[in-house]
Amino acid sequence: MSIRGLKKKQPKTFKVKIITVDAEMEFSCEMKWKGKDLFDLVCRALGLRETWFFGLQYTIKGMCTWLKMDKKVLDQEIPKEDPISFHFLAKFYPEKVEEELLQEITQHLFFLQVKKQILDEEIYCSPEATVLLASYAVQAKYGDYDPNFHEPGFLAHDELLPKRVLRQYQLTAEMWEEKITAWYAEHRGIARDEAEMNYLKIAQDLEMYGVNYFPIAQNKNHTDLLLGVDAKGIHIYSINNRFSPNKSFEWSSIRNISCSEKELTIKPLDKKAEVFKFFSSQLKVNKLIFQLCIGNHDLFMRRRKVDSIEIQQMKAQAREEKARKKVDSSCSSAVANSDYYSSCCPCCPCIPSICVWEVRKCSRIGCGNSSLRSQEAAELLAEKAQIAEEEAKLLAQNAAEAEQERQRLEITALKSKEEKRLMEQKMREAELIAVKLVKESDRRAKEAEHLKQDLHEAREAERKAKQKLLDITRLNYPHMAKYPQYSPGDSRDANFDKGSIKLDLKDIDLKRLSFEIERERLDYLEKSRKFEDRLKELKSEIHALKLEEKQAGLYC
Numbered sequence: 001m002s003i004r005g006l007k008k009k010q011p012k013t014f015k016v017k018i019i020t021v022d023a024e025m026e027f028s029c030e031m032k033w034k035g036k037d038l039f040d041l042v043c044r045a046l047g048l049r050e051t052w053f054f055g056l057q058y059t060i061k062g063m064c065t066w067l068k069m070d071k072k073v074l075d076q077e078i079p080k081e082d083p084i085s086f087h088f089l090a091k092f093y094p095e096k097v098e099e100e101l102l103q104e105i106t107q108h109l110f111f112l113q114v115k116k117q118i119l120d121e122e123i124y125c126s127p128e129a130t131v132l133l134a135s136y137a138v139q140a141k142y143g144d145y146d147p148n149f150h151e152p153g154f155l156a157h158d159e160l161l162p163k164r165v166l167r168q169y170q171l172t173a174e175m176w177e178e179k180i181t182a183w184y185a186e187h188r189g190i191a192r193d194e195a196e197m198n199y200l201k202i203a204q205d206l207e208m209y210g211v212n213y214f215p216i217a218q219n220k221n222h223t224d225l226l227l228g229v230d231a232k233g234i235h236i237y238s239i240n241n242r243f244s245p246n247k248s249f250e251w252s253s254i255r256n257i258s259c260s261e262k263e264l265t266i267k268p269l270d271k272k273a274e275v276f277k278f279f280s281s282q283l284k285v286n287k288l289i290f291q292l293c294i295g296n297h298d299l300f301m302r303r304r305k306v307d308s309i310e311i312q313q314m315k316a317q318a319r320e321e322k323a324r325k326k327v328d329s330s331c332s333s334a335v336a337n338s339d340y341y342s343s344c345c346p347c348c349p350c351i352p353s354i355c356v357w358e359v360r361k362c363s364r365i366g367c368g369n370s371s372l373r374s375q376e377a378a379e380l381l382a383e384k385a386q387i388a389e390e391e392a393k394l395l396a397q398n399a400a401e402a403e404q405e406r407q408r409l410e411i412t413a414l415k416s417k418e419e420k421r422l423m424e425q426k427m428r429e430a431e432l433i434a435v436k437l438v439k440e441s442d443r444r445a446k447e448a449e450h451l452k453q454d455l456h457e458a459r460e461a462e463r464k465a466k467q468k469l470l471d472i473t474r475l476n477y478p479h480m481a482k483y484p485q486y487s488p489g490d491s492r493d494a495n496f497d498k499g500s501i502k503l504d505l506k507d508i509d510l511k512r513l514s515f516e517i518e519r520e521r522l523d524y525l526e527k528s529r530k531f532e533d534r535l536k537e538l539k540s541e542i543h544a545l546k547l548e549e550k551q552a553g554l555y556c
Contacts, residue, residue, distance in 0.1 A: 014074070015083035018042050018056075021112035026083060029073065036069040042088055049314065050106045052299065055091035058084075063284060066091060066291065089113060092295050093210030095231045095303065097200040102311075102318045104193050111140070111196040114203045119162055123208045124243070127165045131176075133199055134160035135183030140195040145185045155180065191325060207243040211235070214289055216264075216278040227278065229292045231300065234266060236276075249276070251300040259290040312394055423545035430538040437531045444524045451517045 013028040016038060025045060029038055035056065043051045056067040060077055067086060068076060078084055090113050094100035101107045115137060117123045118130065125133065137160060142150065155177045166176070187195065203209055211228040218225065226237040228245065233254070235245035249266055256267040264286055266276040280286045307315070 016073075017083040017085045018088050019085060020046075020088045021109065021116055031074060032072065034070060034072050035067040035076070038073055038086075039067070039069060046088075046105060046109075048103065048105055048109075049310075050101070050103055053090050053092050053094070053106065054088060054109075056086040057089050057091075058086050063282075065284070065288065091292075092299055093231050094204075095300075097204050098197060100303070101197075101200070102314045104321075107193060107196050107200070111199055114200060114209070118203065119159060121162050121164055123203070123206055125162070125203075125206055127168060129202060129206075130161050130165050131179050132183055133202055134180045135187060136195045136199040136202075138180060138184045139187040139190055140192045140199070143192070144188045145181070150181070152177065193325075211242075212292055213237070213242060214280065214285055215239075216280050218278055225278070227289065229289060229296060231296055234293065247276075251297050254297075257290065257293050259286050262286055264289060316394060419545050423542055426538055426542055426545070430535060430542065433531065433535060433538070437528075437535070440527070440531070447520065448517075448524075451520070455514070455517065 012031045014031060016027045016029050018025045018027065025042070027038070027041060027045075029041075039051070039054075039056055042056070043049075043054070048054070057064055058067065058078055059065070060079060065077075067073070067078075073084075090110055093110075097107075097110065101110060114123070115133075118125050118133065138155065138158070139145075141158075142154075152174065156173065160180060161176060190198070211230045214227045214229075216225050216227045224239055225246075226239060226242065228235040228237060228242070233248055233250040235249075236247040237245050249268065253269050254266060255269045255271075256265075258265045258267075262279050262281070262283055264278055264280065268275070280289065
């Protein structure tokens with residue numbers, strides 16, 4: 001065999017382009033990959049752990065669709081292009097961004113997506129709120145405001161406000177920049193991730209935030225309504241009003257959602273309430289609505305349960321990272337302040353002519369700031385100690401749970417071992433009973449054979465006795481052959497009476513023997529039935545123990 005033949009065959013691949021809000025990536029995927037394989041690869045490349053909010057979106061025949069995780073990528077109705085393009089976007093939105101978005105990368109991706117939706121006017125925002133949001137976006141991009149560095153015109157190339165707002169007010173670009181900068185200067189000291197989080201906290205209160213809209217109809221002829229799906233439930237809007245729903249179904253009040261061709265049915269938890277049915281233009285739209293309903297409902301239920309170990313660890317890491325960043329920013333601020341106050345310090349050689357009053361004043365200022373910085377550092381250390389204590393409690397809880405699980409497994413193993421021993425004992429008992437039953441059956445069969453033989457001999461002896469009696473009767477009373485009706489009566493001799501007694505005794509012995517044989521046979525049948533019942537019970541017990549052992553093996 002050649003060396004080439006020994007080499008492993010390389011799997012066939014196809015190229016995929018992943019487009020995020022601010023970047024593009026290309027990957028080579030195997031032909032057999034499912035949607036989840038590609039999605040996991042993208043999440044690993046981004047360093048994303050909060051994967052449940054996101055999905056891969058593509059457009060086919062003018063309709064936006066999400067890649068299915070459980071089906072092969074190439075088996076889905078995707079664009080026939082090379083490379084195949086997918087948009088990595090948030091598919092589900094959190095109810096409270098500050099509590100649910102733990103990773104900085106997750107916050108950043110949500111910030112970029114929501115910002116684009118506001119600028120593209122997919123989410124309506126009032127002009128005043130857009131200016132405030134724009135100032136947080138500038139803080140996230142440029143850091144603290146510095147009038148010496150951020151001169152007029154530095155925002156000229158940034159898209160910060162929706163075109164609707166720019167058309168609504170007759171203001172120049174310089175005037176808009178001045179308004180944004182006024183707010184921007186107020187955000188001094190806010191880090192990038194804090195600025196993005198503040199942006200999202202304002203955006204999540206907007207009416208259209210996180211809502212997916214679909215045109216629907218209450219009958220098959222008209223499309224006169226909009227259906228919105230978000231993190232809190234399902235909402236029905238009029239066609240010209242996306243702000244205030246006419247009717248809402250919270251996830252907690254929905255009993256069932258069913259999808260049948262172009263019809264979707266919502267059944268409320270209250271069985272007396274009216275069942276809501278509507279129709280969509282395409283079956284694909286119905287399926288998409290159904291998928292979004294399932295995903296949002298799952299997250300709604302998940303938020304109301306106890307956090308998993310993974311989520312608890314992520315929250316603890318996020319708190320520790322936030323505390324660390326706060327300490328670092330405080331230290332850098334303290335260094336900057338110390339550099340500033342060193343210019344007026346009395347021991348500075350570059351200012352020899354400073355007066356005593358100014359020296360004392362500077363010293364007091366320096367001492368005051370030093371005391372303030374010490375207090376801030378103490379507070380940060382206390383916060384960090386509290387976080388460490390919470391983490392220690394969490395680790396102790398995890399350790400206790402692990403110990404309980406270990407004990408449970410140990411008990412299960414012991415129980416399985418005991419059950420196995422009992423099962424083996426039952427099997428041995430069953431084998432012994434089976435052997436005993438076979439021996440008893442053989443013994444009974446032999447006894448029956450002997451009894452049959454005795455019965456045969458007894459009947460043969462009876463036949464011979466009768467024959468002998470008839471012979472004697474013919475010799476002693478030859479006239480009985482001529483007159484069969486004649487009965488000798490009292491004229492019977494002693495020999496005849498003796499033979500009759502012997503015959504009666506013989507008949508009695510035969511009856512007794514038959515009765516004993518019949519009784520033995522019934523006893524044998526009764527014992528056989530009891531042995532069979534006992535054997536069936538043992539078999540059922542053995543079968544049940546085997547099933548329990550298999551189940552214990554599966555759970556372990």
